[in-house]
Amino acid sequence: MLHHLKDAKLLRLTFFNVTSELHSELYFGPRNERFGTVRSLAAGAETYNRYKELGGKVSVELDVWFLCSKQFEIQSRVIRHPRRKCSSDNQTDTWIAIYTPSIVQRLNNAAPGANLSSNDVFNLMTLCAFESVATESISDWCRLFDEDEWKAFEYEMDLDKYYGTGYGQPLGPVEGIGYINELIARLTSSPVNDTTQTNSTLDRSPVTFPLDRTIYADFSHDNQLIAIYTAMGLFKQPRALDPTNSDVDSTNRTWITSQLVPFSARMVIEKIQCGIGSSRQDEDEDYLRILVNDAVQSLDFCAGVSKEGICRVSEFVESQSYATNGGNGDWQKCFEVREYTAIMKYIVIHPRIG
Template sequence: MVLTVGLVLSLSCGFVTATINYITPSLGLNQSLEQSWAEYSPYYPASEYTAPPDGCSVVQLQRDGAHYPKKSDGKSIMNSVEQLQGAKSFNGSEYEFLTNFTYSLGTDDLVSYGAAQSYDAGQLHYTRYASLLSETMMPFVRASDSERVVDSALNWTAGFAFASNNQYAPVLSVIIDQSTNDTLDDNMCPNVGTSDDETEDWADVFAPAIADRINAAAPGAKLSNSDVVNIMTLCPLETVANEAPSPFCDLFTSDEFASFEYYGDLDNYYGNGYGQQLGPVQGVGYVNELLARLTGQPVQDETQTNHTLDSSPTTFPMNLTFYADFSHDSEMISIISALGLFAQPHALDTTQPNTLRTWQVSKMVPFSGRLTTEKLSCTAEGETGEYVRILVNDAVQSMYFCGDTGNGLCALDDFVESQEYARLNGEGDWALCTD
């Protein structure tokens, strides 16, 4: 099976059922609110995990856990908070905390809650896929060379070892330098566009009413649309950092957070997803590595793969039962799009959300989100053979593009054939990254 988003697991296995007790602490907020924070949402299963059909055996990727904001984002957030605190007065008890508030979030690093998320994930994956393992069949673990991604991987291996009573203690075998060819980071396409226009268009729709309301309650603050977005972002970031509800959450309604969630959906769709011409191509290298693992054939790719690493059995072994890769949410979005998952019949509207859309990043790449690819040897629809099933945060994905008959299964050969975009190195898009 193979996962995507920070952690990548790839397995070829037998299935066992088991339960596990999670230790990640509660954040103390309504779950529906936490699930409206787009890519800042804490991990939650998008569906209850279901075992493959009877007679099948299984094959498994994950994102970094909850962390502090990036340096540039943190600076923007801090400036917006200072703008709000510059108000002449505050009208309403929900604003009282601002008189003594000091911004204290760090930069980039994994927070304790994020470490616990990854540790829990390691326990879960051992419990779910223990039958894949033996003394000679240990998980092979890679991570992109970002401190929080590496820390996520190490916490995952610790949780995995703990759940097995240290019978199986996987190690982080490969850390891929992000300044070089790296299929676990979106750093090799300098010509890629941004989602700035699309997110600004949506902010112009939903943020003015919020800014007017807060500016009326905090005269002199003069918040802009971008200030509103920055301050809303503090709700999830402070909540996961402090493992307690942030007072900034009380400044906004659930409907306003639904608009915030759509802001994140647009950001990812037009940043690394289908709405960005050079978004999906940044996931092609990983998809080609996945195809190699599924078929047992050497990696065939001319995009962002590291040929030195991928040609060595030490740094890219083949025919193992379990692979785990750790990456970033943006790269996972590119991988999801390169695979053809969560495709929308129409581009996301920047002026009005489609409530029936499947593109909701809180269900795709929450903190510690997972994309899992299972390789199954089984009898399905009366045919015995090898099949592929993909799950995103435990929700089985419909793969119409390779003949999914309704149970999420595609024949392995049909799945490989369906990945023509990756097999053809992005059909010319990769050249546009640098031309």
């Protein structure tokens, strides 16, 4: 059985002759349907050719797992704990204030009267990616910035994801546990055991949530992929990312957004049978390995994992206690209604509060 989770974005712009530091993010929008159609088609064809033998003639299209942010709103009746989904703005704003002033000065000197701000610089750097993909040729905006400036911009993206739904967000990983519990159900051919984000009505039905398929494909958003990675235990860092210094642990850091959620990011879970051990029992057991953007993950959190990243399904399930225990209380924290009156009053006075 193969489980394929894909992010609805494009692969990295490898078809352009640009430096590897150009790893910004592009999103589909109602007026940008053509963004990335070529790259998305190519990525889909590559996956199909690799796993097409596993598929059958019957495909069931489901809308099982709600977008997590919408589910939060539904469950809480728009009443949220003040810590719920604190944004990563504090960390990214800190880093923007460090790396953009010299850029702001350079651009304003070159264009008197422009009065560009740090936020303008950030938007111009993202415009490089948008225009490049829209025109399928390198944008002139990209040449406005040098390699070191693109590296600094990339680190801003790292901070955004780390403190958005990653390990730096106390209530970030809990947003990924519903998906993991559905994954466990498919891996073990057992009913979904989850009381958080999943739709229990659909998950209880073998029609809308079948457990006998050889291949599954789910689609999500990069923020949810990050939450799933962290809930599962992938890409743990020795220490939190420093919003004031991109060089801390830079040689050992594996939290690089362009590698975790590039355009058309995908996580593949392969369920396999192989004779890793010497006993008959080992040969009959189910194993799995996980690939993130074609890179096999070490799965250090899984007991008995091999050097090839192959782990017993039973050990993997055992390692996912955070998900199977409903987030160890973190899910409930998302909807605590402390100081409700004061919160609502503050929201009325400051409607943009995060």
